[in-house]
Amino acid sequence: MKMIMETERLFLRKMNMEDYDALYLVLADQDIMRHYPYTFDERRVRSWIERNIERYRKDGFGLWAVCLKDTGEMIGDCGLTLQDIEGEMLPEIGYHIRRDRQRKGYAKEAAKAVMDWAFMNTDYPALYSYCKYTNEASIRTAESIGMQFDREYPDEANGMTHVSVIYRRT
Helix, strand or coil, rough: CCCCCCCCCCCECCCCHHHHHHHHHCCCCCCCCCCCCCCCCCHHHHHHEEEEEHHHHHCCCCCEEEEECCCCCCCEEEEECCCCCCCEEEEEEEEEEEECCEEEEEEEEHHHHHHHHHHHHHCCEEEEEECCCCHHHHHHHHHCCCEEEEEEEEEEECHHHHHHHHCCCC
């Protein structure tokens, strides 16, 4: 499986159906996904993988499998997707890390690599991260890679959505 990018401790690669069990441990964890509009079951996890495989084909990017360099173990996902943010399709850096691997800087490390990749490989003038306004850990991760508060807006899924942004340096 070809690496998309690597960092000091991680490598990111395209996910595939063989990642189902590892991804299920992340997306079906109610504590990790408590800020998400719904709980993931088997069907939703499979659909998540299929949707990202389609994104790789259509957009050239998506959420990638985040793997530990030393073991190859998949511990979550991180990548770039186009998301509807207040009615506009914008490039968003998203990340989910398995609970026992949180608070070790992996989300920050992966998100920074994705940001660098996106600014090198796309023409987007800005990158975004969005989440439910109560998701402080996700907001802190966005800020840790240089993103700043952009706006909050009411929406059906989150009640209130928090948006962070970073602009391309010229």
